[in-house]
Amino acid sequence: MARRRNRCQFELHDVFIVQLRLVDEKLVAEAKVLLNKRAIKGLGLGDESEIVIPLSSEKQDHMMRRLAAVPTRLGSWAAERLGLIFEAHLVRVKSFKEAAEAA
Secondary structure, eight states: OOOOOOTTOOOOOSOEEEEEEEETTEEEEEEEEEOOHHHHHHHTOTTOOEEEEEOOOGGGHHHHHHHHTSHHHHHHHHHHHHHHHHHHHHHHHHHHHHHHHHO
């Protein structure tokens, strides 16, 4: 029996880049998620091959400085946090896309 794929699934690269930026002297983490062609097409992003997603806020400066001191901890923390945030981002993109199609 053939398995049907859910049209909402995306095959993403297993690569993301954690960036640390200073904003008003506060350390903030962001993730760059690299997308493959199927995900780009499914999300309707045109030529964008990556999405930058904030992982922390300026209020979490102290925690970010502690995590930045040990890159493996920072990577683990970012991977756990990114899953939930990226899923919420996909829901927002889907709702924007549906609203645009309805208009």
